[in-house]
Amino acid sequence: xxxxxxxxxxxxxxxxxxxxxxxxxxxxxxxxxxxxxxxxxxxxxxxxxxxxxxxxxxxxxxxxxxxxxxxxxxxxxxxxxxxxxxxxxxxxxxxxxxxxxxxxxxxxxxxxxxxxxxxxxxxxxxxxxxxxxxxxxxxxxxxxxxxxxxxxxxxxxxxxxxxxxxxxxxxxxxxxxxx
Amino acid sequence: xxxxxxxxxxxxxxxxxxxxxxxxxxxxxxxxxxxxxxxxxxxxxxxxxxxxxxxxxxxxxxxxxxxxxxxxxxxxxxxxxxxxxxxxxxxxxxxxxxxxxxxxxxxxxxxxxxxxxxxxxxxxxxxxxxxxxxxxxxxxxxxxxxxxxxxxxxxxxxxxxxxxxxxxxxxxxxxxxxxxxxxxxxxxxxxxxxxxxxxxxxxxxxxxxxxxxxxxxxxxxxxxxxxxxxxxxxxxxxxxxxxxxxxxxxxxxxxxxxxxxxxxxxxxxxxxxxxxxxxxxxxxxxxxxxxxxxxxxxxxxxxxxxxxxxxxxxxxxxxxxxxxxxxxxxxxxxxxxxxxxxxxxxxxxxx
Numbered sequence: 416x417x418x419x420x421x422x423x424x425x426x427x428x429x430x431x432x433x434x435x436x437x438x439x440x441x442x443x444x445x446x447x448x449x450x451x452x453x454x455x456x457x458x459x460x461x462x463x464x465x466x467x468x469x470x471x472x473x474x475x476x477x478x479x480x481x482x483x484x485x486x487x488x489x490x491x492x493x494x495x496x497x498x499x500x501x502x503x504x505x506x507x508x509x510x511x512x513x514x515x516x517x518x519x520x521x522x523x524x525x526x527x528x529x530x531x532x533x534x535x536x537x538x539x540x541x542x543x544x545x546x547x548x549x550x551x552x553x554x555x556x557x558x559x560x561x562x563x564x565x566x567x568x569x570x571x572x573x574x575x576x577x578x579x580x581x582x583x584x585x586x587x588x589x590x591x592x593x594x
Numbered sequence: 595x596x597x598x599x600x601x602x603x604x605x606x607x608x609x610x611x612x613x614x615x616x617x618x619x620x621x622x623x624x625x626x627x628x629x630x631x632x633x634x635x636x637x638x639x640x641x642x643x644x645x646x647x648x649x650x651x652x653x654x655x656x657x658x659x660x661x662x663x664x665x666x667x668x669x670x671x672x673x674x675x676x677x678x679x680x681x682x683x684x685x686x687x688x689x690x691x692x693x694x695x696x697x698x699x700x701x702x703x704x705x706x707x708x709x710x711x712x713x714x715x716x717x718x719x720x721x722x723x724x725x726x727x728x729x730x731x732x733x734x735x736x737x738x739x740x741x742x743x744x745x746x747x748x749x750x751x752x753x754x755x756x757x758x759x760x761x762x763x764x765x766x767x768x769x770x771x772x773x774x775x776x777x778x779x780x781x782x783x784x785x786x787x788x789x790x791x792x793x794x795x796x797x798x799x800x801x802x803x804x805x806x807x808x809x810x811x812x813x814x815x816x817x818x819x820x821x822x823x824x825x826x827x828x829x830x831x832x833x834x835x836x837x838x839x840x841x842x843x844x845x846x847x848x849x850x851x852x853x854x855x856x857x858x859x860x861x862x863x864x865x866x867x868x869x870x871x872x873x874x875x876x877x878x879x880x881x882x883x884x885x886x887x888x889x890x891x892x893x894x895x896x897x898x899x900x901x902x903x904x905x906x907x908x909x910x911x912x913x914x915x916x917x918x919x920x921x922x923x924x925x926x927x928x929x930x931x932x933x934x935x936x937x938x939x940x941x942x943x944x945x
Contacts, residue, residue: 438598442596447771448769
């Protein structure tokens with residue numbers, strides 16, 4: 416089992432954080448993982464993407480040319496990376512700010528209104544967690560409990576309340592791909 | 595237990611685990627997480643972190659601290675490493691141990707901040723003046739970045755010379771799961787030459803890279819060369835991947851070796867017997883082993899893959915010594931030799 420994922424969006428959308436969370440969760444699930452940022456003279460509002468490889472075998476190359484899944488947090492990301500997705504792959508589109516649809520018919524597309532859901536939950540900051548929830552639900556190789564466990568280590572003390580907010584964001588994201 | 599580490603931070607942590615308590619550096623992308631991490635953690639472990647006023651100042655602080663017997667490190671990226679060359683040749687001549695990390699970026703000049711391997715000549719030929727060498731370790735993963743940084747300090751102390759950890763922006767920025775482990779123990783000589791305080795209990799030590807007398811200077815050169823020969827004998831390292839029955843052999847180090855490995859698997863899936871030879875020490879270059887591999891009767895061609903317009907290929911050609919054709923996939927400016935390019939060239943040269 417190998418997943419090669421490109422996660423792309425504007426700087427500030429939590430694109431790198433989605434990737435790091437996936438990589439760490441994969442590691443806790445016993446997979447070999449790598450996380451490679453496209454680092455550039457980038458800033459909030461600029462473009463950002465990262466490549467994550469998760470595999471039950473050995474990571475050959477951390478560079479992803481033909482992703483099995485694309486997470487597109489904005490329209491330019493969908494336009495840029497859709498052509499690179501492996502046949503039979505998946506794309507997750509942040510439909511809150513992407514009015515276009517995926518063009519290809521040999522991939523499965525999910526449209527997640529990340530921002531609307533995040534606003535309903537009371538914090539725009541969890542939009543990326545909504546997307547992550549959709550991803551792990553559709554792909555099914557990372558258990559939500561693994562991420563929940565990680566969250567309890569990240570958010571401690573006065574921030575402990577954020578665990579439930581993030582877990583709810585994951586759950587709502589998952590709801591977008593179930594059935 | 596496995597932990598997720600970013601390359602730059604793993605290098606910084608590895609240095610402290612190896613007993614480095616003095617870091618002098620100057621910021622430059624894509625290695626900034628090294629000084630950032632050390633600025634935060636070095637003082638808490640009783641060490642000294644100095645952001646110098648320039649790269650030149652930093653390498654000369656290395657000279658001073660190393661001369662006093664301390665384990666020292668500096669890090670930078672390509673243009674910053676160019677500025678350090680005078681200090682490195684002084685370290686080499688004065689026989690001072692030091693670890694220098696270069697997270698290479700696109701050049702020449704200020705270039706860009708994308709990953710590159712175009713400082714191969716500079717690192718392996720001695721980028722400064724005079725006849726000297728530095729041991730050059732090339733990690734291809736975050737695990738190796740952590741392991742080799744620790745080993746670099748021992749190598750520097752054993753052979754009393756600067757050791758370069760040569761990686762690129764990809765290794766610096768990437769995160770992988772690693773395990774912390776200590777390198778195999780080496781017998782470390784006492785630093786009897788150090789210019790530390792001794793309350794008049796021994797004659798003064800002098801650390802110097804000036805030998806005005808011709809005979810003295812040649813003698814110093816011969817001393818260094820003898821040591822370099824010893825290092826070539828003892829410390830040359832490489833790794834092979836599916837090379838035993840190969841008809842086409844990629845030679846690549848660091849990040850390029852990861853890509854070449856993917857190309858090997860793609861070719862094997864098509865029934866082409868491809869293999870990889872990965873130099874781990876770029877100096878000393880594993881020329882004897884590479885020659886032996888290239889000389890196998892099954893071998894038809896050798897392909898150097900690097901993130902430069904062709905630097906390591908010189909060492910590959912010296913090793914292969916004309917017995918097989920040597921081709922190049924060389925990308926520059928932040929571009930990489932992608933697996934499909936390597937596959938296409940391999941198929942072309944075998945046709």
